[in-house]
Amino acid sequence: MAPKSKKGANAQKSKGGEEEREEPLQAVVFADAFETTFAPFTLERPRCLLPLANTPLIEYTFDFLASAGVEETILYCGNHIEQVEEYFKRSKWTRDTAPFSLEIIRSNARSVGDAMRDLDQKQLITGDFICVYGDVVANVPMEAAIAAHRTRREKDKKSIMTMVLREAGDFHRTKSQNIRPAFVIDPASERCVHYEQVRPRQTPRLDIAEEVLKDHVEVEVREDLIDCGIDICTPEVLAQYTDNFDWQAPRRGFLYGVLKDFETMQLSVHTHITSEGYAARVKNLQAYDAVTRDVISRWAYPLCPDVNMLSDQTYQLQKGNVYKEDGVVLARSSVVNRKSMLGKATSVGGGTVITESVIGRRCVIGKRVKLSGAYIWDDARIGDDTVIERAIVANEAGVGKRCHIKPGALISYGVRVADGTSVMGSSRVTKSKRRRSSGPNEPVKATTDPKIVGEGGEGYELAVDEDEDETLESLVPGDIYNTADAAFSDDSISTLDSEDEEDSLDEDAKRRSSRSESFASINSDESGDTRRRAADFHHEATASIVDALQKNEDADTIQLELQALKLSSNAEDKQVRRTVAVSLMKRIAGLVESGTSPKDAVSKVVPPNKLLIQRCVGTDKEEYSEQVEFLLYMQTDLVHRQQGDKILLFACNVLAHDDLVEAEGFEQWWEDPRSSASEELQDVRRETKQLVDVLVGDDEDEDDEEDEDSE
Amino acid sequence: MPAATVGQTPSLTTFLKSLKTSSVESSIELLASLLKRRQIKNSRQCALATAQLLRRVVGAERIKDPQKLIDRIRDVGRRLVAAQPREMAVGNIVRRVLGVVREVVEEQLGDDGSGSSGPSTPTSPTSRAPKRPMISHTFSSFTPLSHGAAMPYDMHPRPGTPGSSSPSGVDRLADATAAARRPGLATSASYASIAPTNASLLSFLEHPLGRSPGATPPATSSPRMTPVQSSMELNKEKIDIKAEVIDGIKDLLDELEVVDSQIAESALDHIHSNETILTHTSSQTVQKFLATAARKRKFTVIHAEAYPNDHEATHATILNGGKKSTGDDDEVDDRWKPLTALGITVIMIPDTAVFALMSRINKVILAPHTVLANGSLLAAAGASTIALAAQAHRVPVVVLSGVYKLSPVYPFDTQELIEYGDPGKVVPFEEGEFMDKVDVVNPVYDWVDAELVSLYVTNLGGCAPSFLYRIVADHYRMEDVDLGAKSG
Known part of the structure; x- marks a missing residue:
């Protein structure tokens, strides 16, 4: 007794069903942005879980992906992975009802490039995928972009990526005011023909290649686009990353590389410029501030607080863009001005004035407090008569009475600011130290600095790290962090995450990954160039040695080649040492992966190439620093290798056996703080401990003893 | 565009498609997230999606209780x-679906208990009208407790049940009487096949309302329903609740499908030759209404464009009937003929010119987003201006609304009902410096008070705004008015 109309509807549906999809749309999300712009908060929490308008950042990203019709999501996660996993265990995205399947990958990738290469290895990507950071707030319509990408791809297999860019004027609060991307686009084909990062009103010219201008009748140079890193990629992109293992960042590494090699590879990257929807990346504090304001004043509609993205939220919109959750307690004489947000169970005392501020849940705001533009996260307490201007007070932090928190200050988790303290705008107050060797679960507590938090407070000021080569764009634009000459780049991938990188001994890599890649920034042109050459040397040499080892060429030939390369690229001895260490380990790891036992692999690779090692460590027998360095290079390289600890043990054994490294060298290496800097490094060398003990304790009989150990 | 289907942006179409394959829970989640993201919006799409989803929910449920x-x-x-x-x-x-379920249940109980008041003998609407309790009256006394006690199987009042407080007893009584007097399920569930009573603005005055226009005509006028009823009469055993409820939902879906044509049937009563009609937004209900009248009569339409949220759709409607290439709704093709193709002069004006032109207009026709219990309505922004201008010029305002838009919600706080949209439609996002310093608001809806509306035309026929509460009472059960009242 089905009515006629029902059949009609069914027919309609099945007709629609015929043109169904073959492969699901996938997305790759990078939970870390491999940078430190959110320090000190990121010392304790993963960046993707920082609250933006009281909702974790990742929710916005996932919501965007869901609205784009993504069916499988791969989340790359490095720091604080336990917290991320814990969060997702409880979130709606891992339930059966989630719009897409979610796979969280633990990785120790240090850049997008690493993650991409890993992804290529894992073979998780089957078709075209969307690649975004875990801090994107966007609602740009993707359907058109994906369709355009697919049609281009049908026609031309060489078009491998489409970047989704949002049109915005010259000035926009979410845009970085320091460095901006400039896209040179062929408007007819929407192909991106040149990319550079420029400093507004400072970069005198773009360095467009001659062929580009010859090939294209018409080009548009656009600097007004917001690039929030939403890319539609084909699997070919992954292959490209694998082929070019020095590419780290998707823009300055990948895009630049692809554009540069256009003549040879013929790969093309297209743009999709949209003029509707909202798109922004919360890549630094200034953007955090801007995007929060956008969300609250509904520019990101429908991604507004009253959508209640999390199921337990109950925000309601009131006049003047004031959002309140249920159970907010406001004293009668308190005033909540426009563009404010108050979370559940927050109480506000009498005489308090709140303007353009976001206040989390369960906060206690005292009497006669003035908050203007403040970001108060969950469970914070603000004492009476305190004034907080554009500053962030993180979870469970306490600010005493009569304090003054000046614009730009960051008060991290659990910090206590004593009564009557004034916190300067440049302060980044935290309780946990930057360097933690004890692992993320128990951050080291730093000693309290009463100068910053007052007598009885808790917390100290996080110094701006010298190694941090990037400017922290603070909450307040034009703040002291914006030292003009720092090579802050729009593509924040540049710095490896401080935690991983901080004391990595690998200075070369650090330099390469940090400033050398910002080829666009004019002021570092020269040094950048030499550094890039150094990096080139490393990769080229490593590749050639590994290649030669595979072919079982004899050590003399390899040495010769190495020497030639060294001379031609003017490399230092140190680099050669690193190259040798890395390439040998690479070869050993390769053998191990193909099934050889670590012991056999080591004995197969190291003894025949004694000469190489001798040459690079043996120049000065009295100084052990070179040997130490060589061991350190080995150790760091093995951190990421399969059975790295075993390989290290056997390799050390052989090195000791052949007198390539003296016992003193081992001792110094073992005691060198760099070798025990991180948990991973400690893990990898644990197995070798006994060997070293034996070597150090008993110089003579090393060989026999450690043979026992190794069993 | 076959290539574009992969990675399709979710919409009503994809939702309905996925409804067949995915589990009930994920369908619910999906619809909720689509609603949150506004990927399904407007009353019709929402109603359609909800009804389809509930059909799926009921279908998947194993009903014992x-x-x-x-x-x-x-x-x-x-x-x-x-x-x-x-x-x-x-x-x-x-x-509405809850009403259907209750209807079925009560019917069953009626069969079991007092065979005499069978479901197929609908009592006359006039007789039951006065007995119906006022909504406001029971609203407050309604408690989860009394509801839980009153509902299941013991519908008939058993005086002296231990532990039953007196208000709940009263409620039960009311429930029971309502149960006995309620007409057959199918009749009040759907008006799909029922001709609307011809109550135009004129005839409305001619026939003083002795009975509710919203009251349901006798069930026998519906040919489709006869098999159901006869089968029910044949086997007076237990009715299959599930099948009944699903039938009820199907009827609801049918109603959603034909609601526009039903409203359009009364077009000739409202639109006369050589009139000048002002309308607003791209509503297909209004278009159909005008198109029906245009077949017989010549008139002029002045169309306000509803900038900035709906002006593109309005332009498209005027130019080509607003047919989208994707075809979101399963509609018939002739629906998409623009009025101009039927020989009607259509003049598009900006919203601001409404007052200036109002003196020359004979009738304003509006399509609401939602009609509220007190006769006020929410409609696309700009409707309020039009209604006020119309009042100033004493121009009648006719609102075309399907019954499914009629909500039992009473607008205690009209501010809260209005949604604020993307300010980027008013001030382009590119104006970075401007948007940094200026707060821009873009209300999506306007609230129009009941007194500004002269007549509602529903798929049941016309009625005055002050009379809407009757239709509300006819369609929604008091116990369902507040969905959140009973914690699960």
């Missing part, structure tokens, strides 16, 4: 309403 089914539907309804409280069509459809 009808109360469980009611709770389940309420729970789903609560979640959907929480996802997008301003799309009231969602709540309306949930309440």
Whole structure:
């Protein structure tokens, strides 16, 4: 007794069903942005879980992906992975009802490039995928972009990526005011023909290649686009990353590389410029501030607080863009001005004035407090008569009475600011130290600095790290962090995450990954160039040695080649040492992966190439620093290798056996703080401990003893 | 575009498609998130999606206890309403379906208990009208406790049940009488096949209302329903609740499909030759209404463009009938003929010119987003201006609304009902410096007070705004008015 109309509807549906999809749309999300712009908060929490308008950042990203019709999501996660996993265990995205399947990958990738290469290895990507950071707030319509990408791809297999860019004027609060991307686009084909990062009103010219201008009748140079890193990629992109293992960042590494090699590879990257929807990346504090304001004043509609993205939220919109959750307690004489947000169970005392501020849940705001533009996260307490201007007070932090928190200050988790303290705008107050060797679960507590938090407070000021080569764009634009000459780049991938990188001994890599890649920034042109050459040397040499080892060429030939390369690229001895260490380990790891036992692999690779090692460590027998360095290079390289600890043990054994490294060298290496800097490094060398003990304790009989150990 | 289907942006179409394959829970989640993201919006789409989803929910449920089914539907309804409280069509459809379930249950009880008051003998609407309790009256006394006690199987009052407080007893009584007097299920569930009573603005005055225009005509006038009824008469055993409820939902879906044509049937009563009609937004209901009148009569249409939220759709409607290439709705093709193709002069004006032109206009026709219980309505921004201008010039305002848009919600706080949209439509996002310093608001809806509306034309016929509460009472059960009242 089905009515006629029902059949009609069914027919309609099945007709629609015929043109169904073959492969699901996938997305790759990078939970870390491999940078430190959110320090000190990121010392304790993963960046993707920082609250933006009281909702974790990742929710916005996932919501965007869901609205784009993504069916499988791969989340790359490095720091604080336990917290991320814990969060997702409880979130709606891992339930059966989630719009897409979610796979969280633990990785120790240090850049997008690493993650991409890993992804290529894992073979998780089957078709075209969307690649975004875990801090994107966007609602740009993707359907058109994906369709355009697919049609281009049908026609031309060489078009491998489409970047989704949002049109915005010259000035926009979410845009970085320091460095901006400039896209040179062929408007007819929407192909991106040149990319550079420029400093507004400072970069005198773009360095467009001659062929580009010859090939294209018409080009548009656009600097007004917001690039929030939403890319539609084909699997070919992954292959490209694998082929070019020095590419780290998707823009300055990948895009630049692809554009540069256009003549040879013929790969093309297209743009999709949209003029509707909202798109922004919360890549630094200034953007955090801007995007929060956008969300609250509904520019990101429908991604507004009253959508209640999390199921337990109950925000309601009131006049003047004031959002309140249920159970907010406001004293009668308190005033909540426009563009404010108050979370559940927050109480506000009498005489308090709140303007353009976001206040989390369960906060206690005292009497006669003035908050203007403040970001108060969950469970914070603000004492009476305190004034907080554009500053962030993180979870469970306490600010005493009569304090003054000046614009730009960051008060991290659990910090206590004593009564009557004034916190300067440049302060980044935290309780946990930057360097933690004890692992993320128990951050080291730093000693309290009463100068910053007052007598009885808790917390100290996080110094701006010298190694941090990037400017922290603070909450307040034009703040002291914006030292003009720092090579802050729009593509924040540049710095490896401080935690991983901080004391990595690998200075070369650090330099390469940090400033050398910002080829666009004019002021570092020269040094950048030499550094890039150094990096080139490393990769080229490593590749050639590994290649030669595979072919079982004899050590003399390899040495010769190495020497030639060294001379031609003017490399230092140190680099050669690193190259040798890395390439040998690479070869050993390769053998191990193909099934050889670590012991056999080591004995197969190291003894025949004694000469190489001798040459690079043996120049000065009295100084052990070179040997130490060589061991350190080995150790760091093995951190990421399969059975790295075993390989290290056997390799050390052989090195000791052949007198390539003296016992003193081992001792110094073992005691060198760099070798025990991180948990991973400690893990990898644990197995070798006994060997070293034996070597150090008993110089003579090393060989026999450690043979026992190794069993 | 075959290549574009992969990675399609979710919409009503994809939702309906996925409804067949995915599990009930994920369908509910999906609809909730679509509503949140506004990927399904406007009353019709929301109503359609909700009804389809509930059909799926009921279909998947193994019904032993009808109360469980009611709770389940309420729970789903609560979640959907929480996802997008301003799309009231969602709540309306949930309440209608709940009404269907209760109807079936009561019918069954009626059969079991007092065989005499069978379901197929609908009592005359006039007789039951005065007995119906006022909504406001029971609203407050309604408690979860009394509801839980009153509903399941013992519908008939048993005086002296231990532990029953007196208000709940009263409620039970009311329930029981309502149960006995309520007409057959199918009749009040759907008006799909019922001709609207011809109550135009004129005839409306001619026939003083002795009976509710919203009251349901006798069931026998519906040919489709006869098999159901006869089968019910044949086997007076237990009725298959599930099948009945699903039938009820199907009828609801049918109603949604034909609602525009039903409204359009009364077009000739309202639009006369050589009149000048002002309308607003790209509503297909209005277009159909005008098109029906245009077949017989010549008139002029002045169309306000509803900038900035709906002006593109309005332009498209005027130019080509607003047919989208994707075809979101399953509509018939001739629906998409523009009025101009029928020989009607259509003049498009900006919203601001409404007052200037109002003196020359004979009638304003509006399509609401939602009609509220007190006769006021929410419509696309700009409707309020039009209604006020019309009042200043004493121009009648006719509102075309399907019953599914009629919500039992009373507008205590009109501010809260209005949704604020993307300010980027007013001031382009590119104006970075401007948007940094200026707060821009873009209300999507306007609230129009009941006194500004002269007549509502529903798929049941016309009625005055002050009379809407009757239709509300006819369609929604008091116990369902507040979906959140009973915690699951």
